[in-house]
Amino acid sequence: MRQARRAVAALTRRQPARPLFTDRKSLYRGHLPTNPLQKLAATAISAAKALKDPRRADMVGVLGEATGRVALEKIRSDLKTTREGRLILSERPVVDSTTINGDELRQLDENTFGHAYGRFLERYGFDPDDRTPVALVDDEELAYVLLRYRQVHDFWHVLFGLPPTVHGELVLKWFELVHTGLPVAAFSALFGPLRLSSKQRRRLYDAHVPWATRQGRACTQSLLAVYYEKCFDEDMDLLRKRLGVTVAPPLGTSSPKSASSA
Numbered sequence: 220m221r222q223a224r225r226a227v228a229a230l231t232r233r234q235p236a237r238p239l240f241t242d243r244k245s246l247y248r249g250h251l252p253t254n255p256l257q258k259l260a261a262t263a264i265s266a267a268k269a270l271k272d273p274r275r276a277d278m279v280g281v282l283g284e285a286t287g288r289v290a291l292e293k294i295r296s297d298l299k300t301t302r303e304g305r306l307i308l309s310e311r312p313v314v315d316s317t318t319i320n321g322d323e324l325r326q327l328d329e330n331t332f333g334h335a336y337g338r339f340l341e342r343y344g345f346d347p348d349d350r351t352p353v354a355l356v357d358d359e360e361l362a363y364v365l366l367r368y369r370q371v372h373d374f375w376h377v378l379f380g381l382p383p384t385v386h387g388e389l390v391l392k393w394f395e396l397v398h399t400g401l402p403v404a405a406f407s408a409l410f411g412p413l414r415l416s417s418k419q420r421r422r423l424y425d426a427h428v429p430w431a432t433r434q435g436r437a438c439t440q441s442l443l444a445v446y447y448e449k450c451f452d453e454d455m456d457l458l459r460k461r462l463g464v465t466v467a468p469p470l471g472t473s474s475p476k477s478a479s480s481a
Contacts, residue, residue: 247359249352261285261355270410277351283403284355284365290400291361297441298364304444311363312448314370319347324451332458333451336377343383345373367443368399374447378459379434380466385414390427390467397435398442426468439463 245252253261265281298304312318324337339345350369356362372391373383379394381387389411395404412420439462450458459465 246357247362249354250357250359250362251354252357253355258285258355266406269406279403279407280351281355282406283401284353286402287365288356288358288361290402291356291358291364294368294399294441294443295361295364298444301440301444303446304441307367307444307446308360308363312446313366314350314448315348316346318448327452330454330456331451332377332447332453332455335455336374336451339373339377345383347373364443368401371443371445371447375442378442378462378464382470384470385411386419386423386427386470389415389423390431390470393428393431394435397432398438422470427470430465430468434465434467437463437465 261281262285265278265285269275269278269282295308298308319340321337321340324333325341327334327337340347347370350366350372353362353366353369356365375381375391375394376383376387379391381391389408392404392407392411395401396408412423415423442462442464445462
């Protein structure tokens with residue numbers, strides 16, 4: 220949370236005449252209330268900083284929190300239409316080191332989703348605690364929806380067979396753009412390809428964007444309405460079939476490992 224506060228504070232440090240945070244009461248732990256003008260400033264400056272340096276996951280995160288209200292409300296509505304989605308909103312599962320044990324997951328049968336996810340964490344040296352908390356969303360339930368989106372991101376990497384490289388992240392962002400409508404996914408999908416070589420960009424637009432567009436519409440339900448923690452012992456192929464998920468086309472030449480995703 221200190222990172223979030225520092226990132227947002229940096230955006231408005233040139234405006235000392237106006238307080239950064241309003242006098243409104245915090246709605247959840249770590250919430251940083253902001254007024255509409257401050258959100259507009261956060262949007263503009265975080266977008267500029269993220270464009271200048273796409274590795275600034277803190278700026279991409281601020282951008283997502285400042286711009287995602289309408290899409291988050293749609294996602295919440297979708298969650299409430301299914302029993303599993305309502306259960307997620309009720310129980311508020313959190314993906315972190317207190318709930319995820321990679322060693323135990325890797326002991327599951329090799330064909331299970333949980334085993335694949337455990338191997339993913341081990342192979343890429345990821346920690347379930349890496350996802351940053353939400354601070355700027357002025358609705359406690361929507362803040363959880365955004366946090367859940369961030370925390371299931373690696374589950375989606377596993378489901379779609381996408382490595383967490385720059386190229387792999389961009390393919391996933393195109394899927395997220397179509398599937399969730401979140402503006403931050405659009406930002407990454409449209410401007411992130413600048414980090415690829417010309418050959419990788421051709422591969423992205425020729426093979427992966429069409430796949431991501433089709434897949435974003437083909438899922439049998441919102442993938443945010445899946446209680447993944449209860450799916451760890453499911454056969455991976457059967458889980459993909461149930462969710463309407465297909466593995467992404469091969470990426471070809473590997474691109475550099477992505478710093479992180481917001």
